[in-house]
Amino acid sequence: MGKIGVLLLNIGSPPSYEVPAVKKYLSTFLMDKDVINLPYPLRWTLVNLLIVPRRGRASAANYEKVWIKDQGSPLNVYSKEFAAKLQTHLGSNYVVKIGMRYADPIIPQALTELAEAQVSSLILAPMFPQYAEATTGSALKEVHRLIGRMGIDIPTTSLAPFFASAAFVQPSARLIREKVGDEPIDHYLFSFHGLPESHIRKIPGCLQTDGCCFEKNACAKNCYRAQCFESATQIAESLQLQESHWSVSFQSRLGRAEWLKPSTEHSLEILARTGKKNIAIICPSFVADCIETLEEIAIGAKEEFLKNGGKNLEVVPCVNADADWVAGFADLITNHQT
Numbered sequence: 001m002g003k004i005g006v007l008l009l010n011i012g013s014p015p016s017y018e019v020p021a022v023k024k025y026l027s028t029f030l031m032d033k034d035v036i037n038l039p040y041p042l043r044w045t046l047v048n049l050l051i052v053p054r055r056g057r058a059s060a061a062n063y064e065k066v067w068i069k070d071q072g073s074p075l076n077v078y079s080k081e082f083a084a085k086l087q088t089h090l091g092s093n094y095v096v097k098i099g100m101r102y103a104d105p106i107i108p109q110a111l112t113e114l115a116e117a118q119v120s121s122l123i124l125a126p127m128f129p130q131y132a133e134a135t136t137g138s139a140l141k142e143v144h145r146l147i148g149r150m151g152i153d154i155p156t157t158s159l160a161p162f163f164a165s166a167a168f169v170q171p172s173a174r175l176i177r178e179k180v181g182d183e184p185i186d187h188y189l190f191s192f193h194g195l196p197e198s199h200i201r202k203i204p205g206c207l208q209t210d211g212c213c214f215e216k217n218a219c220a221k222n223c224y225r226a227q228c229f230e231s232a233t234q235i236a237e238s239l240q241l242q243e244s245h246w247s248v249s250f251q252s253r254l255g256r257a258e259w260l261k262p263s264t265e266h267s268l269e270i271l272a273r274t275g276k277k278n279i280a281i282i283c284p285s286f287v288a289d290c291i292e293t294l295e296e297i298a299i300g301a302k303e304e305f306l307k308n309g310g311k312n313l314e315v316v317p318c319v320n321a322d323a324d325w326v327a328g329f330a331d332l333i334t335n336h337q338t
Helices: 019-030 040-066 074-090 107-116 133-150 166-180 197-201 224-238 264-273 291-307 323-335
Strands: 004-010 094-100 121-126 156-158 187-193 246-251 278-282 312-315
Touching (some): 004 133, 019 040, 166 224, 187 291, 197 224, 246 291
Parallel strands (some): 004 121, 278 312
């Protein structure tokens, strides 16, 4: 029996924090119709004449704040570290590669290397705990498109979203406990990457009421919002938090469309102004620290929280290349039916 290929899929980062590189990356990312679902002419105009010119320089400055010197973007650095440890844990019967959707190391190169390694089967592993068309859906569609175009004939399956898996929940909870230590925490805020509400409403019966995401089988419909709530619930229960001691918010809003609520910015403002001075914030829609966690939350959100009267914002690191996370993810791979 041949080796099993494992393709770790993620979004990617620009190759540098220089403005032209960041603008090119943003344009490639935002032109994906699964990210901005508009007809091509409108999408091109919005992205290349409005969003990228306005956000390119600021985004480049934000990347520079979190860039790891001589190594690259945090997402790439932690992803490579995780892949190397996963390869070691899985052993020689597996071949682990990284395929970024919009940047190096790109998916076509990873597929070429897996084909050259003559793997007998391939497991696609989207590194997004919760399913969304803009992330998991887009990445999987691109892989299957490329497999067809490149003429690769390898049996391929996909790893299911791991939003409630112990492999993800338990290391996340442990990292929270380690980060918080003996600090008196007034509230735990689980901040997930936002999505336009229109993305959720495409699923029949989703986002009809505030409580629909807690109904039976809501997560089974691949409802991103429901899966976010389930991740937060599982981690909170692992920490034995009371319901009043934690809440969910959504970050990274872009444009004027209605996005999932409440926003992380608004939630932190309300918490600070209602006397919650010491907050722990967790970002469980990311498995690797990146610009959204290290700049948007650990720098930008923290500054705003302090301005509104907060005292301390403990930003919990992502699972990154944590040993328990590597071992748990390896179990997901080995238990997956190829």
